Amino acid sequence: MTPMRSVSTMLAALLCAATIAGPAAAGHDKSADLILYNTKVWTVDDRKPVAQAVAVRGKRIVKVGANDEVLALKGPGTRVLDLQGRLVLPGFNDSHTHFGNAAEWFFQVPLTDVNDLQLMAERIARVAARVPRGMWITGGDWATSAANAAGKNRQAGFEPLVPDLKTIDAVSPDHPLLFRRFDHVYFANSAALKLARLSPKTPDPAGGHYGRDPVTGELNGMLYGAAGEGLERQLPPMSLQQRMIGARAVAKDLNRVGITSITDIARYPDLSEEKLYPFFVERSATDMRIFQGLRKNGDLTLRVNMLVPIETEKNLVAHKIKPTAGDKWIRLGGLKAYGDSGVMYKPVAGNGLPSEWSYRFPGESAFAQEVLEADRDGYDVGVHIIGDKASHELIEWYADAIRRNPARDRRFRLIHIWHTTPEDIRRAGKLGLIADVQPYHLPREVALVGTTLDDERARSTHAWKSMIDAGIVLNLGSDMPGSYNRLHVSPYNPLDNIYFAVTRTDKTGYPAGGWHPEQKLTVEQAIRAYTLNPAWSSREDKIKGSITEGKLADIVVLSKDILTAAPTDYLKTEVLYTILNGKILDTKEEVQ
Ligand SMILES: [Zn+2]
Structure with a gap:
């Protein structure tokens, strides 16, 4: 041992002695940091499939057994949970995930099965509650399921939803939002229109147009053809x-x-x-x-x-x-x-x-x-x-x-x-x-x-x-x-x-x-x-x-x-x- 290390070891020992209880002391006595008892532990270990209690010290499991054996590791700083017969299992391990996609989906409203204003508003509210204010919320291909169903059954008069701007603004006042419909028509809320500096005076682009209220001429959030594609292109790439x-x-x-x-x-x-x-x-x-x-x-x-x-x-x-x-x-x-x-x-x-x-x-x-x-x-x-x-x-x-x-x-x-x-x-x-x-x-x-x-x-x-x-x-x-x-x-x-x-x-x-x-x-x-x-x-x-x-x-x-x-x-x-x-x-x- 180098002199340096022995000094720091001594210091650590002194500090531990000064600590009455808590994690710092854990390495020095045999008491557990956490005990779960009065449970059914299904261990998934064939050598000891079932137990009543489990004790943890630091990051490791230190005892698995009967209540009294495990409770013997209880010290003054041990957190003890009486679980009243609940089932205890090893942590679950999902063997196949696409975590990065899920992180992207966090900012997106699931819409493929939506063709109803109320449902759309509910879904938006749920996402808006989690996403920090000011960040873009997007969502793809609303009305897909309805369009598919209508296509299969050859229903005449299938009408994909045109969202009502006021209703959507009410659930997304603090987030710019851009959605695409199954037929590549887009919808933006007022926060998004404002960020993109789109107003009733904005002329329609070549190959597209902005949806407008027939009476007032105000934008209604619908974006057709190049108008929607243009706004989508302006979205900052996800950092x-x-x-x-x-x-x-x-x-x-x-x-x-x-x-x-x-x-x-x-x-x-x-x-x-x-x-x-x-x-x-x-x-x-x-x-x-x-x-x-x-x-x-x-x-x-x-x-x-x-x-x-x-x-x-x-x-x-x-x-x-x-x-x-x-x-x-x-x-x-x-x-x-x-x-x-x-x-x-x-x-x-x-x-x-x-x-x-x-x-x-x-x-x-x-x-x-x-x-x-x-x-x-x-x-x-x-x-x-x-x-x-x-x-x-x-x-x-x-x-x-x-x-x-x-x-x-x-x-x-x-x-x-x-x-x-x-x-x-x-x-x-x-x-x-x-x-x-x-x-x-x-x-x-x-x-x-x-x-x-x-x-x-x-x-x-x-x-x-x-x-x-x-x-x-x-x-x-x-x-x-x-x-x-x-x-x-x-x-x-x-x-x-x-x-x-x-x-x-x-x-x-x-x-x-x-x-x-x-x-x-x-x-x-x-x-x-x-x-x-x-x-x-x-x-x-x-x-x-x-x-x-x-x-x-x-x-x-x-x-x-x-x-x-x-x-x-x-x-x-x-x-x-x-x-x-x-x-x-x-x-x-x-x-x-
Ligand atoms: Zn996969």
Whole structure:
């Protein structure tokens, strides 16, 4: 020990002695900082599946056991919570998110299903309450669902909503707002018209016009053709600072439903932008600076495992970014690629699967080579895969990499994996592959896929139970915030997704009994797929994913015992506490 260090150690010891209680003393005595007792702890640790109490010191779990054993660690500074039989689980880990998109969506009003003034006003009010005053609020493609429905049923006289300016101004007095309708007509509120210096005297631009009151000539907020496009072009691009405001709120949203870790589709901006692509391959990948910025400000209330575009692999190697670079808060977990949008062996009559590789896919042999090289360089790989033929090929490419490259401990992911075959499920299990599935995709698509697939193929579609039985490591997740075109919004509440996994129905119970009920998960399997399995998949199962002594104290407390409750009760279950790194998080929503 250097003299310097021994002096500082002595000082620290003196300071600790002077402190009667509190975190500074924690390292020196055996008392806990936090005790949860009189609970049912479902640990997801097979060696000790159930306990009554858990104690936390600093950031770690120090005791899991019976009430009296754990309460023995109570000291004068210990916060003790009597949880009256509530269920305690490891913090949830969402295995598939697009956090950056969610941060952008924070400033947008969901509108595709809106064709009604009152509903539009309600949606705006909700967003305006969260977005700081003066910042732009946007929203896309109102009346899309109504237009689609009218088109399908050939209803005559379909009228898309023309919002009333006064009504919209009343709910957005402090935010400029610009919305687009499905037919590319726009609407701006008075704050936006004022910022853009548009007045009744403004002449109409070539190729467009401003909507005006027929009597007074006042602008009514509607912007047609070049008038709307012109205003949209004037909007400032979303800055990193603005994204950070959204990101902070999204992190809290995730904490509120008990999420303490995510695997996010992300990118290193400095590396990825060095390379030019024929297409925007990084759409939907979170700029890593968002996570770093949150961390710097003390707002990173999630542990982030990033999957970055496989196209950047050579840049990662060149910059010596190791396959598991990072730490317990922000780490590199592997490479992500887009495979297909439904490459099937046989077309499916009427279900609309386009049977194509994604526009970001470089071709079969080029991609097989990318997987081989990424694996040889030690990176784990995850691929978005939908169709049965596509998933077969991907499993072959993984098998090929495993056969040709030196042995190593791998984490290869099949992301989404909707359609496959019993043979490929067995093979994937033998290879030790991971499936990242989003249970909501089943009820979302069941009306389409469920009624158009022949029985044989239906049996191995969304075949979650078979995957587990075959030895595939199954992770559940959300794919939040939803589809890039906003038509689908993904529920990110793990309790919703556990409900979908356990029932294989939508929230109304359709289809009755569940679609192919033999593939339902047990609630225990679903919890594991939201906790320990994703931790294993990011090579972090030694430090998190179960309530085990020595692991990080990422813990949730639920209002109901979902292990014994009916699945419909999961939808009414709340997260009472979210504990991250030993600290109880404040998850209250901030209102401006
Ligand atoms: Zn995704």
